[in-house]
Amino acid sequence: MDLVWDVVDQGRRATVDLLHGHEIDHSAPFSPDVPEDLRNWLPDLFDRFPIILPWEKPKPVDPxxxxxxxxENTAFRTPASGDHRPELAELQDANAAKPKMASEPGQTTQSVQPGSGGWEVEFVAAYxxxxxxxxxxxxxxxxxxxxxxxxxDEATKKRISARLEAFIDSVLPNRTVRISIDNxxxxxxxxxxxxxxxxxxxQLHFPPSAPQIQSNALTLPPPFGLPSTTVFAEEQGxxxxxxxDDTIKVTQSTSPIGILKTTFTVETPxxxxxxxxxxxxxxxxxxxQPSTNTNTxxxxxxxxxxxxxxxxxPYNLYPFLLHFRNTHYPPGTIILRDASWQNLGGLIASLQQNTQAYKADRMTKIHxxxxxxxxxxxxxxxxxxxEAYGEMARKYPGWIRAVFIRKVVGIAGMDERVKNAAGRFERAFEGLERGLWHVFTEPGELAGRVDELARDGEAMVGGE
Structure with missing residues (x-):
């Protein structure tokens, strides 16, 4: 059977190379490098990326x-006059520079001015x-x-196939989608x-009717159009x-095979x-609570x-992780890596490479x-x-008020003497107050610390 697959696959790739080889970027520049040992057996996915000519204008999706x-996402207040946020200005400038379609019926053109008390939200979509x-x-x-x-084990094979589908389906560049926000x-x-x-x-142009609202693609009902929940977050609080992984969900492996096994074969995370x-x-x-918040x-x-x-x-795991979060944890925005690779080994590389820089970048956006x-x-x-949390605590003094790090033990492929060494944590949080960070093994250790944070927060709010 493997021989048949190899012949078919080689023939398909040869045909694609013959017709479009000069137009396909086989090096996957948006991807982390895939380890050589994974390239040896994980299938290539180079034709996940349709060819888009540079002069083609954006088109709407076809349902x-x-x-x-x-x-899902989190809305924030439009900054008041005098509230200078350089990183937000960069995001807004980048957003304004993106190519736009011609105006469509019902398109909103009104802008929200600083200090108006309006709402803004980043919408991320996968096509x-x-x-x-x-x-x-x-x-x-x-x-x-x-x-x-x-x-x-037909059940496990079926589960692997279902979870792989989002990694195999061709992605769709240069497309737009119309959405309805809270109707x-x-x-x-x-x-x-x-x-x-x-x-x-x-920019949203209406006052929210509830702490959470839904948005959905107008022409793509579920399951083809996965809807979004927006949570509204005020300035203070x-x-x-x-x-x-290994903070709220059991993974217990840093080896490539272990990560693949946990991701694709485990029935219920x-x-x-x-x-x-x-x-x-x-x-x-x-x-x-209202009685302790002086913000009108x-x-x-x-x-x-x-x-x-x-x-x-990677974002391909979004439905999988969304179901896990909905089952066990409070609602919130799931931020995943926008990795795009042409070999399934990129999944492993994206989990292991440059994670500090990636997380610091996303936390800068949250800030x-x-x-x-x-x-x-x-x-x-x-x-x-x-290291990522320590970097951000130093970058934005006072923004991060507590860091809790779970000390993981008994994990395959991890050198605990290095990862759990006291010196490692001292270096990661160098220059910060010792009381800011705490390494724990049992979640129950943190309840009292959270209570203390709440008391300190009430005192700070009361003094504002």
Whole structure:
């Protein structure tokens, strides 16, 4: 069977190379380097990227052919006059420089002026061509073999195939999608990039009817159009930034095979014991009640902390991680890596390479949205969470009020003597107050510290 797949695959690739070889970028410049040992057996996906000519204008998605996910997000207040945010200005300038389609019926053109009390939100969307994946069976067979899945375990093979589909389907560049926001206004997202993603700041032109609202693609009902929930976060209050793997979800491996096994074969991903209860406690305890919040814009209702789940996992895992978060943890924005690679080994590389720089970049963006909130950061010792959180605490003094790092033990492929060494944490948080960060093994250790943060926060708010 493998021989048949090889012959078919080689023939298909030869045909594509003959017809379009000079137009396809086989080097995948948007990808981290794929380790050579993974290239040897993980299937190539170079034809996931349709050829788009430079002079082609953006086009709207076709509901009969395309699939769009709109990722959940967090809205923030338009900065008041005098509230200078250089990073936000850079995002707005980049957004304004993107190519636009001609005005469409119902397109919003009104702008929100600084200090008007309006709302802005970054919408991220992923675009695919429906049922376009080439070699899904081959990719599935490769993983089944390498992960030593029983040939008779049809349930696991079916699960691998379903989770691989988002990695195999062709991404859709240079497309736009019309969305309805809370059934109150319509706006356009896109155009999508070479890697099939679009991100852009939108201004909302209506007062929110609830703490959360939904947006959906007008012509793509679920499951083809994954809708989005927007959470509204006021200027003041608390906020949470959390890693996912081995912080709130059991992964327990840093080896390529171990990560693939956890990602694609585990029937139901498991939360870290005690972490769901801790996050509920954090959400409840750090919610500012009307009686303790002197900000007049939020005195009519509680002000809960927005959650940001920041992971180095690729965006292809969004539905998988969204279901996990919905099952075990408070709502919040899931921020994933916009990696785009042409070999499944890129999944491993994206999880392991340059994670500190990636997380620092995304946290800079969060700071540009909510610089006046006080943040609590949670991560683990397997990768670079301590270094990323320490870097941001030094960059924005007073913005991060607590860092909690889970000391992970018994994990395959990790040198615990290095990763869990006291000196490592001292270096990561060098120059910061010792009370800012805490390394823990049991989530229950943190409940009292969260209570203390809430008391300190009430004292600070009362003195403002």
């Amino acid at each position: 009969a052919l395309h699939n769009v996910w709109i990722l 695919f061509i429906k049922n376009s994946g080439k070699g899904l069976a081959h990719a599935t067979a490769s993983l089944v073999k390498q992960l030593n899945v029983d040939d008779h 109150k206004e319509e706006q356009t997202l896109g155009p999508s990039s070479y890697s099939g993603l679009s991100s852009g700041l939108l 608390w906020g949470i930034i959390s890693d996912i 498991q939360p870290i014991t005690g972490m769901p209860e801790l996050y509920v406690h954090i959400q409840r305890t750090l919610t500012l 814009s939020t005195t009519q209702q509680p002000n809960p902390p927005p959650f940001f789940y920041l992971s180095a996992s 540009s949205w909510l610089p006046h909130r006080k943040f609590v950061c949670l991560g683990d010792s397997t990768q670079s969470d301590p």
